[in-house]
Amino acid sequence: MTAKATIENIINLEEQYQVATYKKFPFVIESGRDVWVYTSEGERYLDLYGGHAVVSTGHSHPRVVRALAQQAGRLIFYSNLVYNDTRARAAKLLVEVAPPLLTKTFFCNSGTEANENAIKIARKLTAREKVISFEGSFHGRTPGSLAATGLGKYRDGILPMLGGHVYAPFGDIEAVDKMIDEETAAVILEPIQSMGGVRMAAPEFYQSLRELCDRAGAMLIYDEVQTGMGRTGEFFFAGRFGATPDLVTLAKGIASGVPMGAVLMTETISGEIKTGDLGTTFGGGPLACAALCATVDVIRDEGLLENVRLNSEYLFGALAELEAVEEVRGLGYLVGIKFKGESAKPYQQGLLERRIITGLADDPSVLRLLPPLTLRRAEIDMFLGELSSVTT
Numbered sequence: 001m002t003a004k005a006t007i008e009n010i011i012n013l014e015e016q017y018q019v020a021t022y023k024k025f026p027f028v029i030e031s032g033r034d035v036w037v038y039t040s041e042g043e044r045y046l047d048l049y050g051g052h053a054v055v056s057t058g059h060s061h062p063r064v065v066r067a068l069a070q071q072a073g074r075l076i077f078y079s080n081l082v083y084n085d086t087r088a089r090a091a092k093l094l095v096e097v098a099p100p101l102l103t104k105t106f107f108c109n110s111g112t113e114a115n116e117n118a119i120k121i122a123r124k125l126t127a128r129e130k131v132i133s134f135e136g137s138f139h140g141r142t143p144g145s146l147a148a149t150g151l152g153k154y155r156d157g158i159l160p161m162l163g164g165h166v167y168a169p170f171g172d173i174e175a176v177d178k179m180i181d182e183e184t185a186a187v188i189l190e191p192i193q194s195m196g197g198v199r200m201a202a203p204e205f206y207q208s209l210r211e212l213c214d215r216a217g218a219m220l221i222y223d224e225v226q227t228g229m230g231r232t233g234e235f236f237f238a239g240r241f242g243a244t245p246d247l248v249t250l251a252k253g254i255a256s257g258v259p260m261g262a263v264l265m266t267e268t269i270s271g272e273i274k275t276g277d278l279g280t281t282f283g284g285g286p287l288a289c290a291a292l293c294a295t296v297d298v299i300r301d302e303g304l305l306e307n308v309r310l311n312s313e314y315l316f317g318a319l320a321e322l323e324a325v326e327e328v329r330g331l332g333y334l335v336g337i338k339f340k341g342e343s344a345k346p347y348q349q350g351l352l353e354r355r356i357i358t359g360l361a362d363d364p365s366v367l368r369l370l371p372p373l374t375l376r377r378a379e380i381d382m383f384l385g386e387l388s389s390v391t392t
Helices: 003-017 062-074 085-097 111-126 143-148 173-179 203-216 267-272 286-301 304-320 345-353 377-391
Strands: 029-033 036-039 044-047 102-108 130-134 165-168 184-189 219-223 247-250 261-266 325-331 334-339 366-369
Touching (some): 044 377, 085 102, 102 111, 111 130, 111 184, 111 219, 130 143, 203 219, 261 267, 304 334
Parallel strands (some): 184 219
Antiparallel strands (some): 247 261, 325 334, 334 366
Protein backbone atom coordinates (compact mmCIF):
# COMPACT_ATOMS: atom_id res chain seq x y z
CA MET A 1 0.00 0.00 0.00
CA THR A 2 1.39 3.39 -0.98
CA ALA A 3 1.80 6.23 1.52
CA LYS A 4 -1.04 8.10 -0.19
CA ALA A 5 -3.33 5.07 0.07
CA THR A 6 -2.43 4.66 3.74
CA ILE A 7 -3.30 8.29 4.46
CA GLU A 8 -6.59 7.98 2.58
CA ASN A 9 -7.37 4.83 4.56
CA ILE A 10 -6.76 6.59 7.90
CA ILE A 11 -8.95 9.52 6.85
CA ASN A 12 -11.68 7.18 5.63
CA LEU A 13 -11.61 5.19 8.88
CA GLU A 14 -12.09 8.34 10.96
CA GLU A 15 -14.87 9.52 8.68
CA GLN A 16 -16.59 6.14 8.86
CA TYR A 17 -16.38 5.46 12.60
CA GLN A 18 -16.05 8.86 14.31
CA VAL A 19 -18.86 11.38 14.77
CA ALA A 20 -18.15 14.37 12.52
CA THR A 21 -17.68 17.27 14.95
CA TYR A 22 -14.83 19.25 13.38
CA LYS A 23 -13.82 20.21 9.88
CA LYS A 24 -10.32 18.75 9.82
CA PHE A 25 -7.15 19.71 8.00
CA PRO A 26 -6.53 17.30 5.10
CA PHE A 27 -3.46 15.54 6.50
CA VAL A 28 -2.56 12.95 9.12
CA ILE A 29 -0.27 13.97 11.99
CA GLU A 30 1.78 11.04 13.26
CA SER A 31 4.33 12.64 15.55
CA GLY A 32 5.47 15.89 17.07
CA ARG A 33 8.53 17.45 18.64
CA ASP A 34 8.58 20.83 20.35
CA VAL A 35 6.80 23.34 18.05
CA TRP A 36 6.75 20.98 15.06
CA VAL A 37 4.40 18.20 13.96
CA TYR A 38 5.06 15.61 11.26
CA THR A 39 2.62 14.05 8.84
CA SER A 40 2.36 10.54 7.41
CA GLU A 41 4.10 11.82 4.29
CA GLY A 42 7.03 13.16 6.28
CA GLU A 43 6.06 16.80 5.93
CA ARG A 44 6.90 19.15 8.81
CA TYR A 45 4.44 21.80 10.00
CA LEU A 46 5.11 24.67 12.39
CA ASP A 47 2.35 24.34 14.99
CA LEU A 48 1.19 27.78 16.12
CA TYR A 49 -2.12 26.37 17.35
CA GLY A 50 -0.75 23.93 19.92
CA GLY A 51 -3.68 21.54 19.63
CA HIS A 52 -5.88 24.48 20.74
CA ALA A 53 -3.64 25.93 23.48
CA VAL A 54 -3.00 22.48 24.94
CA VAL A 55 0.62 21.61 24.14
CA SER A 56 2.17 24.06 26.60
CA THR A 57 5.65 22.57 26.88
CA GLY A 58 5.84 21.56 23.21
CA HIS A 59 5.03 18.26 21.60
CA SER A 60 6.33 15.22 23.48
CA HIS A 61 8.71 17.12 25.76
CA PRO A 62 11.24 14.51 26.95
CA ARG A 63 10.65 15.31 30.63
CA VAL A 64 6.89 14.92 30.27
CA VAL A 65 7.31 11.67 28.32
CA ARG A 66 9.69 10.33 30.95
CA ALA A 67 7.38 11.31 33.81
CA LEU A 68 4.46 9.53 32.14
CA ALA A 69 6.49 6.40 31.44
CA GLN A 70 7.82 6.23 34.98
CA GLN A 71 4.37 6.75 36.48
CA ALA A 72 2.76 4.19 34.17
CA GLY A 73 5.36 1.69 35.30
CA ARG A 74 4.42 2.25 38.95
CA LEU A 75 0.67 2.90 38.96
CA ILE A 76 -1.59 3.90 36.07
CA PHE A 77 -4.68 4.56 38.15
CA TYR A 78 -6.38 4.56 41.47
CA SER A 79 -9.27 6.81 42.43
CA ASN A 80 -9.43 9.62 45.01
CA LEU A 81 -10.52 7.03 47.56
CA VAL A 82 -6.84 6.67 48.50
CA TYR A 83 -3.91 9.04 49.00
CA ASN A 84 -1.29 9.13 46.27
CA ASP A 85 2.22 10.59 46.23
CA THR A 86 2.00 11.97 42.68
CA ARG A 87 -1.37 13.61 43.30
CA ALA A 88 -0.04 15.17 46.49
CA ARG A 89 2.92 16.71 44.67
CA ALA A 90 0.72 17.92 41.80
CA ALA A 91 -1.64 19.71 44.17
CA LYS A 92 1.28 21.31 46.02
CA LEU A 93 2.98 22.48 42.82
CA LEU A 94 -0.21 23.95 41.37
CA VAL A 95 -0.92 25.92 44.53
CA GLU A 96 2.71 27.07 44.70
CA VAL A 97 2.50 28.79 41.31
CA ALA A 98 -0.99 30.24 41.93
CA PRO A 99 -1.69 33.67 43.46
CA PRO A 100 -1.35 33.54 47.27
CA LEU A 101 -5.08 33.58 48.05
CA LEU A 102 -5.77 30.45 45.97
CA THR A 103 -4.66 27.67 48.29
CA LYS A 104 -6.75 24.59 47.45
CA THR A 105 -7.38 22.64 44.27
CA PHE A 106 -10.01 20.20 43.01
CA PHE A 107 -8.81 18.05 40.12
CA CYS A 108 -11.15 17.03 37.30
CA ASN A 109 -10.82 16.09 33.63
CA SER A 110 -11.55 19.04 31.33
CA GLY A 111 -12.31 22.72 31.07
CA THR A 112 -16.05 22.35 30.82
CA GLU A 113 -16.05 20.10 33.89
CA ALA A 114 -13.96 22.64 35.79
CA ASN A 115 -16.44 25.39 34.90
CA GLU A 116 -19.43 23.23 35.80
CA ASN A 117 -17.93 22.60 39.23
CA ALA A 118 -17.01 26.25 39.81
CA ILE A 119 -20.57 27.34 39.04
CA LYS A 120 -21.93 24.52 41.19
CA ILE A 121 -19.73 25.61 44.11
CA ALA A 122 -20.84 29.23 43.79
CA ARG A 123 -24.53 28.36 43.67
CA LYS A 124 -24.34 25.86 46.49
CA LEU A 125 -22.36 28.02 48.92
CA THR A 126 -24.24 31.26 48.24
CA ALA A 127 -27.67 29.58 47.95
CA ARG A 128 -28.28 31.83 44.94
CA GLU A 129 -29.08 31.09 41.30
CA LYS A 130 -28.03 33.98 39.05
CA VAL A 131 -24.75 33.70 37.17
CA ILE A 132 -23.47 36.64 35.13
CA SER A 133 -21.22 35.87 32.18
CA PHE A 134 -20.29 37.86 29.07
CA GLU A 135 -21.25 38.16 25.44
CA GLY A 136 -18.54 36.56 23.32
CA SER A 137 -17.48 34.11 26.01
CA PHE A 138 -16.93 30.37 25.67
CA HIS A 139 -16.98 28.15 28.77
CA GLY A 140 -17.65 24.67 27.38
CA ARG A 141 -20.20 22.39 25.74
CA THR A 142 -21.83 20.53 28.63
CA PRO A 143 -25.17 21.91 29.87
CA GLY A 144 -23.99 24.08 32.77
CA SER A 145 -20.96 25.66 31.13
CA LEU A 146 -22.85 25.96 27.85
CA ALA A 147 -25.54 28.00 29.61
CA ALA A 148 -22.81 30.40 30.74
CA THR A 149 -21.36 30.65 27.22
CA GLY A 150 -22.05 34.02 25.64
CA LEU A 151 -21.58 32.91 22.03
CA GLY A 152 -25.18 32.24 21.10
CA LYS A 153 -24.48 29.89 18.19
CA TYR A 154 -23.32 27.19 20.63
CA ARG A 155 -26.58 27.43 22.60
CA ASP A 156 -28.89 27.43 19.56
CA GLY A 157 -31.26 24.47 19.50
CA ILE A 158 -30.26 23.14 22.93
CA LEU A 159 -33.52 23.09 24.88
CA PRO A 160 -34.30 23.60 27.60
CA MET A 161 -31.27 25.75 28.42
CA LEU A 162 -30.40 25.83 32.12
CA GLY A 163 -31.87 28.93 33.75
CA GLY A 164 -30.37 31.63 35.92
CA HIS A 165 -27.83 32.84 33.38
CA VAL A 166 -27.58 36.41 32.11
CA TYR A 167 -25.02 38.00 29.78
CA ALA A 168 -23.34 41.39 29.93
CA PRO A 169 -21.25 43.12 27.25
CA PHE A 170 -17.61 42.24 27.84
CA GLY A 171 -15.67 45.12 29.37
CA ASP A 172 -18.80 47.08 30.30
CA ILE A 173 -18.65 47.46 34.08
CA GLU A 174 -21.74 49.68 34.17
CA ALA A 175 -23.81 46.88 32.63
CA VAL A 176 -22.55 44.45 35.27
CA ASP A 177 -23.32 46.98 38.00
CA LYS A 178 -26.93 47.06 36.84
CA MET A 179 -27.22 43.26 36.75
CA ILE A 180 -25.48 42.20 39.94
CA ASP A 181 -27.67 41.97 43.04
CA GLU A 182 -28.45 39.90 46.12
CA GLU A 183 -29.56 36.99 43.91
CA THR A 184 -26.19 36.74 42.12
CA ALA A 185 -24.13 33.66 42.92
CA ALA A 186 -21.19 34.42 40.63
CA VAL A 187 -19.67 36.39 37.81
CA ILE A 188 -17.67 34.17 35.45
CA LEU A 189 -15.39 35.39 32.68
CA GLU A 190 -12.49 34.50 30.47
CA PRO A 191 -9.97 37.23 31.35
CA ILE A 192 -9.13 37.22 27.64
CA GLN A 193 -11.94 36.00 25.39
CA SER A 194 -10.23 33.59 23.01
CA MET A 195 -12.99 32.18 20.81
CA GLY A 196 -14.68 35.59 20.92
CA GLY A 197 -11.81 37.17 18.99
CA VAL A 198 -9.01 37.42 21.60
CA ARG A 199 -10.59 40.36 23.39
CA MET A 200 -9.14 41.80 26.60
CA ALA A 201 -10.69 44.52 28.79
CA ALA A 202 -9.10 47.52 30.48
CA PRO A 203 -7.36 46.90 33.85
CA GLU A 204 -10.10 48.88 35.63
CA PHE A 205 -12.69 46.35 34.47
CA TYR A 206 -11.12 43.47 36.40
CA GLN A 207 -10.57 45.64 39.47
CA SER A 208 -14.19 46.84 39.41
CA LEU A 209 -15.52 43.30 38.96
CA ARG A 210 -13.73 42.30 42.13
CA GLU A 211 -15.25 45.24 43.99
CA LEU A 212 -18.77 44.58 42.67
CA CYS A 213 -18.63 40.91 43.65
CA ASP A 214 -17.40 41.78 47.12
CA ARG A 215 -20.20 44.29 47.56
CA ALA A 216 -22.88 41.84 46.37
CA GLY A 217 -21.50 38.80 48.19
CA ALA A 218 -21.03 37.01 44.85
CA MET A 219 -18.09 34.87 43.80
CA LEU A 220 -15.74 35.94 41.01
CA ILE A 221 -14.67 33.09 38.72
CA TYR A 222 -11.85 33.35 36.19
CA ASP A 223 -12.07 30.77 33.41
CA GLU A 224 -8.34 30.35 32.75
CA VAL A 225 -8.69 27.23 30.66
CA GLN A 226 -6.71 29.03 27.95
CA THR A 227 -4.97 31.89 29.78
CA GLY A 228 -3.65 29.64 32.54
CA MET A 229 -0.36 27.80 32.90
CA GLY A 230 1.96 30.43 31.48
CA ARG A 231 0.25 31.46 28.27
CA THR A 232 0.11 35.16 29.19
CA GLY A 233 3.71 35.27 30.44
CA GLU A 234 2.70 34.54 34.03
CA PHE A 235 1.36 31.27 35.37
CA PHE A 236 -2.12 32.82 35.67
CA PHE A 237 -3.99 35.96 34.70
CA ALA A 238 -5.43 35.91 38.23
CA GLY A 239 -3.66 38.49 40.35
CA ARG A 240 -3.06 40.92 37.49
CA PHE A 241 -4.09 44.50 38.20
CA GLY A 242 -4.49 43.62 41.88
CA ALA A 243 -7.61 41.52 41.25
CA THR A 244 -7.69 37.92 42.48
CA PRO A 245 -10.85 35.86 41.87
CA ASP A 246 -12.41 33.44 44.32
CA LEU A 247 -12.11 30.52 41.91
CA VAL A 248 -9.94 29.81 38.87
CA THR A 249 -10.75 27.04 36.39
CA LEU A 250 -7.99 25.32 34.43
CA ALA A 251 -7.48 22.68 31.75
CA LYS A 252 -5.85 22.73 28.28
CA GLY A 253 -2.11 23.15 28.94
CA ILE A 254 -1.83 22.18 32.60
CA ALA A 255 -0.67 18.65 31.76
CA SER A 256 0.97 19.24 28.35
CA GLY A 257 -1.73 17.36 26.44
CA VAL A 258 -2.84 14.73 28.94
CA PRO A 259 -6.55 15.37 29.66
CA MET A 260 -6.86 17.23 32.96
CA GLY A 261 -8.81 20.05 34.58
CA ALA A 262 -8.74 21.78 37.93
CA VAL A 263 -10.52 24.36 40.06
CA LEU A 264 -8.33 26.52 42.29
CA MET A 265 -10.10 28.21 45.19
CA THR A 266 -9.60 30.19 48.37
CA GLU A 267 -9.26 28.66 51.80
CA THR A 268 -12.59 30.20 52.79
CA ILE A 269 -14.45 28.46 49.97
CA SER A 270 -12.74 25.10 50.41
CA GLY A 271 -13.56 25.22 54.11
CA GLU A 272 -17.27 25.32 53.31
CA ILE A 273 -17.18 22.32 50.95
CA LYS A 274 -18.21 19.13 52.68
CA THR A 275 -17.26 15.55 51.89
CA GLY A 276 -19.50 14.40 49.06
CA ASP A 277 -20.22 17.87 47.63
CA LEU A 278 -17.75 17.26 44.79
CA GLY A 279 -16.56 14.09 43.18
CA THR A 280 -14.78 12.62 40.17
CA THR A 281 -13.58 9.17 39.17
CA PHE A 282 -10.70 10.05 36.89
CA GLY A 283 -9.88 13.58 38.09
CA GLY A 284 -6.48 13.65 39.77
CA GLY A 285 -5.42 10.32 38.31
CA PRO A 286 -1.71 9.52 38.74
CA LEU A 287 -0.84 9.77 35.02
CA ALA A 288 -2.39 13.21 34.63
CA CYS A 289 -0.82 14.38 37.88
CA ALA A 290 2.61 13.16 36.74
CA ALA A 291 2.19 15.18 33.55
CA LEU A 292 1.14 18.27 35.53
CA CYS A 293 4.20 17.98 37.77
CA ALA A 294 6.51 17.68 34.78
CA THR A 295 4.77 20.61 33.07
CA VAL A 296 5.27 22.93 36.04
CA ASP A 297 8.89 21.81 36.40
CA VAL A 298 9.62 22.42 32.71
CA ILE A 299 8.00 25.87 32.69
CA ARG A 300 10.03 26.92 35.73
CA ASP A 301 13.32 25.21 34.94
CA GLU A 302 13.46 26.22 31.27
CA GLY A 303 12.40 29.84 31.79
CA LEU A 304 9.33 29.55 29.60
CA LEU A 305 7.47 32.44 31.27
CA GLU A 306 10.34 34.77 30.42
CA ASN A 307 10.46 33.28 26.92
CA VAL A 308 6.77 34.09 26.41
CA ARG A 309 7.12 37.64 27.72
CA LEU A 310 10.22 38.44 25.68
CA ASN A 311 9.27 36.86 22.39
CA SER A 312 5.59 37.85 22.46
CA GLU A 313 6.64 41.49 22.75
CA TYR A 314 8.75 41.02 19.65
CA LEU A 315 5.93 39.18 17.84
CA PHE A 316 3.30 41.81 18.68
CA GLY A 317 5.57 44.63 17.50
CA ALA A 318 6.39 42.94 14.21
CA LEU A 319 2.76 42.06 13.48
CA ALA A 320 1.65 45.65 14.09
CA GLU A 321 3.96 46.76 11.26
CA LEU A 322 2.22 44.63 8.63
CA GLU A 323 0.04 46.59 6.23
CA ALA A 324 -2.78 44.02 6.21
CA VAL A 325 -3.07 43.94 10.01
CA GLU A 326 -5.62 46.25 11.63
CA GLU A 327 -5.00 45.26 15.26
CA VAL A 328 -2.98 42.80 17.32
CA ARG A 329 -4.90 41.54 20.34
CA GLY A 330 -4.20 39.45 23.41
CA LEU A 331 -1.28 38.89 25.71
CA GLY A 332 1.74 36.61 25.65
CA TYR A 333 1.14 33.57 23.47
CA LEU A 334 -2.62 34.09 23.22
CA VAL A 335 -2.56 36.22 20.07
CA GLY A 336 -5.36 37.53 17.89
CA ILE A 337 -4.42 39.07 14.55
CA LYS A 338 -7.31 41.16 13.23
CA PHE A 339 -6.98 41.76 9.51
CA LYS A 340 -8.37 44.74 7.65
CA GLY A 341 -10.44 42.53 5.39
CA GLU A 342 -13.61 40.75 6.43
CA SER A 343 -12.06 37.29 6.70
CA ALA A 344 -8.89 35.79 8.15
CA LYS A 345 -9.62 32.49 6.41
CA PRO A 346 -7.46 33.25 3.33
CA TYR A 347 -4.50 33.98 5.61
CA GLN A 348 -5.00 30.76 7.53
CA GLN A 349 -5.22 28.83 4.27
CA GLY A 350 -2.18 30.57 2.83
CA LEU A 351 -0.15 29.76 5.91
CA LEU A 352 -1.34 26.15 5.86
CA GLU A 353 -0.10 25.86 2.28
CA ARG A 354 3.25 27.05 3.66
CA ARG A 355 3.03 24.37 6.39
CA ILE A 356 2.11 26.59 9.31
CA ILE A 357 -0.92 25.71 11.45
CA THR A 358 -2.99 28.56 12.92
CA GLY A 359 -6.56 28.97 14.19
CA LEU A 360 -9.62 31.10 13.56
CA ALA A 361 -12.09 32.74 15.96
CA ASP A 362 -15.78 33.56 16.17
CA ASP A 363 -14.80 36.96 14.78
CA PRO A 364 -14.14 35.97 11.15
CA SER A 365 -11.50 38.69 10.71
CA VAL A 366 -9.28 37.32 13.51
CA LEU A 367 -6.54 34.73 13.16
CA ARG A 368 -5.53 33.11 16.45
CA LEU A 369 -2.09 31.92 17.55
CA LEU A 370 -1.91 29.56 20.56
CA PRO A 371 1.59 28.11 20.21
CA PRO A 372 3.60 26.06 22.67
CA LEU A 373 5.34 28.22 25.28
CA THR A 374 8.63 26.98 23.82
CA LEU A 375 8.20 29.01 20.61
CA ARG A 376 11.43 30.93 19.99
CA ARG A 377 12.58 33.88 17.89
CA ALA A 378 13.72 31.77 14.94
CA GLU A 379 10.29 30.19 14.46
CA ILE A 380 8.59 33.56 14.96
CA ASP A 381 10.74 35.06 12.20
CA MET A 382 9.86 32.14 9.95
CA PHE A 383 6.15 32.72 10.60
CA LEU A 384 6.44 36.48 10.01
CA GLY A 385 8.22 35.92 6.72
CA GLU A 386 5.58 33.50 5.49
CA LEU A 387 2.72 35.72 6.69
CA SER A 388 4.24 38.66 4.80
CA SER A 389 4.28 36.58 1.64
CA VAL A 390 0.59 35.69 2.16
CA THR A 391 -0.44 39.32 2.69
CA THR A 392 1.46 40.77 -0.29
